[in-house]
Amino acid sequence: MSRIHVTARVNGDKVEFLCDPRETLLDVLRDNLGLTGTKEGCGTGDCGACSVTVDGRLICSCLMLGAEAEGKEIGTVEGIANGEELHPLQVKFIEHAALQCGICTPGILVAAKNLLEHNPAPSETEVRYWLAGNLCRCTGYDKIIRAVLDTAAEIRAAN
Amino acid sequence: MAFDKLNSSDFKYIGTRPDRPDGVDKVTGRANYGADAYAAGMLHGAMVRSPHAHARIIRIDGSRALALAGVKAVVTRADFAEDVEGEYWNVLDNVMAGERALYHGHAVAAVAATSSLIAREAVALVDVEYEVLPHVTDVDEAMQPDAPVIREGQVSTSVPAGLSPNVVGYYEHGHGDLDAGFAEADLIIERHFTVEAAHQGYIEPHACLAQLGPDGRGELWCCTQGQWFDQKFCAALLGIETSALKVTASEIGGGFGGKTTQFIEPVALALSRKTNRPVKVVMNRSEVFKASGPTSSSSMDVKIGMTNDGRISAAQGTYRLQGGAFPGAWAMLTAQCAFAPYQINHVKTTGYDVMCNRPKVAAYRAPGSPIAAFSTESVIDELCNRLRLDPMEVRLKNAAREGTRSSYGPIYPKIGLVDCLEAAKAHPHWTSPLKEGHGRGISCGFWFNFGMETSVNLMLSEDGSIQITVGTPDIGGSRASIALMAAEELGIPYENIRVNIADTASLGFNEMSHGSRVTFACGLATVEAARDATDKLCARAAAKWGISEEAVKWRDGCAIPAGSNAGEFDPLPIEEIAGRMGRTGGPISGHHSVTPDGAGPSFAVHIVDSEVDPETGKTEITRYTVVQDAGRAIHPSYVEGQYQGGAAQGIGWALNEEYIYDEQGRLQNDGFLDYRIPVASDLPMIDTVIVETPNPGHPYGVRGVGETSICPPLAAIANSVSNAAGVRLTHLPMSPPRILKAMKERLG
Ligand code: FES
Numbered sequence: 074m075s076r077i078h079v080t081a082r083v084n085g086d087k088v089e090f091l092c093d094p095r096e097t098l099l100d101v102l103r104d105n106l107g108l109t110g111t112k113e114g115c116g117t118g119d120c121g122a123c124s125v126t127v128d129g130r131l132i133c134s135c136l137m138l139g140a141e142a143e144g145k146e147i148g149t150v151e152g153i154a155n156g157e158e159l160h161p162l163q164v165k166f167i168e169h170a171a172l173q174c175g176i177c178t179p180g181i182l183v184a185a186k187n188l189l190e191h192n193p194a195p196s197e198t199e200v201r202y203w204l205a206g207n208l209c210r211c212t213g214y215d216k217i218i219r220a221v222l223d224t225a226a227e228i229r230a231a232n
Numbered sequence: 233m234a235f236d237k238l239n240s241s242d243f244k245y246i247g248t249r250p251d252r253p254d255g256v257d258k259v260t261g262r263a264n265y266g267a268d269a270y271a272a273g274m275l276h277g278a279m280v281r282s283p284h285a286h287a288r289i290i291r292i293d294g295s296r297a298l299a300l301a302g303v304k305a306v307v308t309r310a311d312f313a314e315d316v317e318g319e320y321w322n323v324l325d326n327v328m329a330g331e332r333a334l335y336h337g338h339a340v341a342a343v344a345a346t347s348s349l350i351a352r353e354a355v356a357l358v359d360v361e362y363e364v365l366p367h368v369t370d371v372d373e374a375m376q377p378d379a380p381v382i383r384e385g386q387v388s389t390s391v392p393a394g395l396s397p398n399v400v401g402y403y404e405h406g407h408g409d410l411d412a413g414f415a416e417a418d419l420i421i422e423r424h425f426t427v428e429a430a431h432q433g434y435i436e437p438h439a440c441l442a443q444l445g446p447d448g449r450g451e452l453w454c455c456t457q458g459q460w461f462d463q464k465f466c467a468a469l470l471g472i473e474t475s476a477l478k479v480t481a482s483e484i485g486g487g488f489g490g491k492t493t494q495f496i497e498p499v500a501l502a503l504s505r506k507t508n509r510p511v512k513v514v515m516n517r518s519e520v521f522k523a524s525g526p527t528s529s530s531s532m533d534v535k536i537g538m539t540n541d542g543r544i545s546a547a548q549g550t551y552r553l554q555g556g557a558f559p560g561a562w563a564m565l566t567a568q569c570a571f572a573p574y575q576i577n578h579v580k581t582t583g584y585d586v587m588c589n590r591p592k593v594a595a596y597r598a599p600g601s602p603i604a605a606f607s608t609e610s611v612i613d614e615l616c617n618r619l620r621l622d623p624m625e626v627r628l629k630n631a632a633r634e635g636t637r638s639s640y641g642p643i644y645p646k647i648g649l650v651d652c653l654e655a656a657k658a659h660p661h662w663t664s665p666l667k668e669g670h671g672r673g674i675s676c677g678f679w680f681n682f683g684m685e686t687s688v689n690l691m692l693s694e695d696g697s698i699q700i701t702v703g704t705p706d707i708g709g710s711r712a713s714i715a716l717m718a719a720e721e722l723g724i725p726y727e728n729i730r731v732n733i734a735d736t737a738s739l740g741f742n743e744m745s746h747g748s749r750v751t752f753a754c755g756l757a758t759v760e761a762a763r764d765a766t767d768k769l770c771a772r773a774a775a776k777w778g779i780s781e782e783a784v785k786w787r788d789g790c791a792i793p794a795g796s797n798a799g800e801f802d803p804l805p806i807e808e809i810a811g812r813m814g815r816t817g818g819p820i821s822g823h824h825s826v827t828p829d830g831a832g833p834s835f836a837v838h839i840v841d842s843e844v845d846p847e848t849g850k851t852e853i854t855r856y857t858v859v860q861d862a863g864r865a866i867h868p869s870y871v872e873g874q875y876q877g878g879a880a881q882g883i884g885w886a887l888n889e890e891y892i893y894d895e896q897g898r899l900q901n902d903g904f905l906d907y908r909i910p911v912a913s914d915l916p917m918i919d920t921v922i923v924e925t926p927n928p929g930h931p932y933g934v935r936g937v938g939e940t941s942i943c944p945p946l947a948a949i950a951n952s953v954s955n956a957a958g959v960r961l962t963h964l965p966m967s968p969p970r971i972l973k974a975m976k977e978r979l980g
């Protein structure tokens with residue numbers, strides 16, 4: 074099958090790639106662009122490990138074709154930190170021990186950052202429902218929810 | 233003073249909550265997991281799997297697949313070693329079927345191609361001719377004399393005569409005289425229980441990158457709980473020397489026991505050998521459900537007698553577990569765990585391992601214990617209700633303690649069950665009033681914890697910082713706990729210690745990260761390796777000061793004179809000794825290899841509140857508290873995390889998670905949409921209480937915490953639901969349709 078040329082921006086950088094029309098955005102990020110921070114837990118939109126933003130909207134990258142990325146701005150876990158400065162969510166996730174194995178962490182960070190951009194003061198219930206598409210098998214979510222709420226409070230206090 | 237006598241306040245590092253050393257790697261996406269490895273010239277492998285539950289393989293023809301551009305190889309059972317036996321044969325026959333496909337999803341062939349898309353296309357072009365055979369997936373049916381036979385000749389000598397050849401293991405435990413014990417009882421209740429199979433549900437599918445050359449030497453990168461086991465099994469299955477294969481454990485995205493065996497790794501190696509190129513294989517989620525280790529499903533009968541004042545006078549249990557198409561269900565562990573929390577004079581348990589047409593079971597967090605607790609604790613709860621006794625007091629009255637003969641044999645050393653029950657009783661959750669329509673339940677849980685083979689190296693750098701090499705993959709923060717114990721022992725900052733996970737060529741043998749053993753066994757070996765190093769550091773100081781080695785001791789990162797008689801010398805810090813070690817006798821390192829046998833049994837008590845929606849039968853967990861004895865919590869945040877994670881997995885199993893097979897023996901719910909594990913909006917915060925009853929078998933009192941936390945939830949939730957909805961479910965999971973049906977039946 075002939076490959077499709079795509080130009081997009083990933084974490085602010087312009088990227089060009091050729092992809093098979095059947096390849097997902099997740100395949101492209103991982104296999105073509107070397108951005109393996111985004112994980113595949115299911116490939117069917119059920120686990121959220123592959124969460125990225127496309128033009129600011131949270132999506133499962135396993136459910137979007139690479140070819141559909143033409144002209145889009147994509148945000149992945151690799152773009153969350155600002156240079157050597159970690160994003161407050163990243164700091165809080167470590168501080169709260171909000172990860173055990175860490176495989177769900179990239180997707181959850183992308184989703185949580187997107188939440189806080191939409192809603193700087195979420196309730197516990199809002200955080201739980203926003204993250205309901207991100208499976209974590211290790212933590213029981215308790216420390217994840219606390220880390221997100223604590224980050225939100227800290228960002229609000231700083232502003 | 234022995235460390236188990238020390239209070240938490242005597243420690244400088246242990247019991248603190250520093251950032252984990254691999255934290256930044258894991259929040260930035262930098263950490264490399266199983267599927268994150270690539271190699272130049274790499275091929276992609278994919279499996280051909282049986283669409284049938286049981287079928288004879290008449291013919292496999294790969295010619296159409298091989299004709300597809302980009303396809304480089306097809307392998308079948310003929311590409312593996314022939315002369316393997318015992319568990320090696322079981323693993324081989326599971327990773328690649330021989331004469332028969334034994335379950336839906338059983339691998340029968342594999343392909344390698346230049347891209348994963350081509351590999352997947354090629355799978356559909358491998359022609360397999362099957363003769364479909366009768367199948368059985370239910371444990372009770374598989375035990376019937378006329379059941380389809382999975383395989384003759386597997387029956388162990390202990391199995392009583394007259395049973396189906398599918399019954400391959402039989403176990404008996406207990407002591408006393410059951411008749412006498414039941415005669416003492418004022419009330420006897422006997423119930424039948426069934427629990428459906430659950431999957432470990434790790435979010436990272438199995439993944440590996442393999443390279444095996446024509447010289448018989450190879451390398452394997454994979455997500456695993458135990459790289460030495462992959463080395464040993466893969467080498468045997470490929471017919472090469474163990475040491476010819478180097479296995480590197482990637483970061484691991486969850487295991488819970490499910491990554492203690494091999495699935496795709498030997499196949500990737502076989503494909504690599506056939507093509508002489510690196511081959512990557514990554515399972516998809518459907519394959520994870522169909523072909524990687526679920527738990528047993530089980531059928532159990534439990535009978536308990538109690539006196540009017542709440543003493544358990546006798547207890548008896550029978551446990552039937554199917555292990556899939558191979559021997560190895562954990563009926564023995566179920567039979568051992570069933571009454572382990574209690575002091576019972578007359579107790580007997582029997583267990584049956586049964587084969588059927590399902591995937592080979594793999595360990596899942598305290599294998600066998602959660603279902604044991606479900607059956608025991610449900611009956612105890614019913615007895616308490618009928619006799620109008622307080623369920624907490626009854627458990628306290630019967631609780632095992634130091635000196636109790638356990639139901640599975642050994643006399644308990646110091647254990648913390650009574651401490652946990654007292655802490656649960658004192659917890660505000662236990663005494664808080666219940667809302668209308670809510671129910672509360674409790675349960676105890678038990679797990680043995682394990683020690684097993686362990687090797688640790690500790691190396692001193694010239695600036696006084698330390699590198700520690702362990703062989704246990706870090707599945708949930710163990711780098712942090714190892715570094716904390718080393719910091720405590722060496723008296724140097726936690727940040728100055730780096731913990732590395734060794735590949736199989738870089739350290740002596742290590743048992744896997746399982747059995748709740750890492751903080752216990754690896755921690756013990758780390759402490760001993762640190763002592764080995766500080767002995768050498770003290771010797772260098774003694775030489776410098778011109779005094780005997782016995783006259784020097786180690787304190788707070790420095791060598792100091794042991795007493796006033798040793799002479800007056802300024803403390804000699806580790807960095808000073810390290811900076812000169814090349815000139816004072818050579819590099820300094822510590823090592824310790826051990827198979828420690830002092831792992832301490834651990835107990836937990838969970839308290840659960842729930843509410844059941846009478847319209848839908850859906851259960852909401854409204855409050856949850858875990859009380860568990862850690863022995864000693866090295867990094868309390870990660871101990872709490874284990875408690876919460878085990879509780880959440882238990883909640884999933886209790887309420888939703890189950891393998892569903894159709895009439896043809898095909899798995900119906902091979903994805904997270906239909907096999908629904910708890911999501912964030914399903915759960916409340918999970919409160920934790922860390923009880924510390926130090927284990928005398930560990931220098932700091934560690935027991936191990938990973939598994940006990942999944943033992944009580946099934947029972948605690950069943951007890952809670954029975955109080956909330958007035959129906960007692962004896963079949964798990966208590967999915968909404970099952971609860972609704974029970975509620976309708978109660979109302980007639
Ligand atoms: S991998 Fe995309 S949702 Fe699971």
Ligand code: FES
Pocket residue numbers: 171172173174175176177178208209210211212435485486
């Ligand atoms: S930390 Fe392991 S899945 Fe979330």
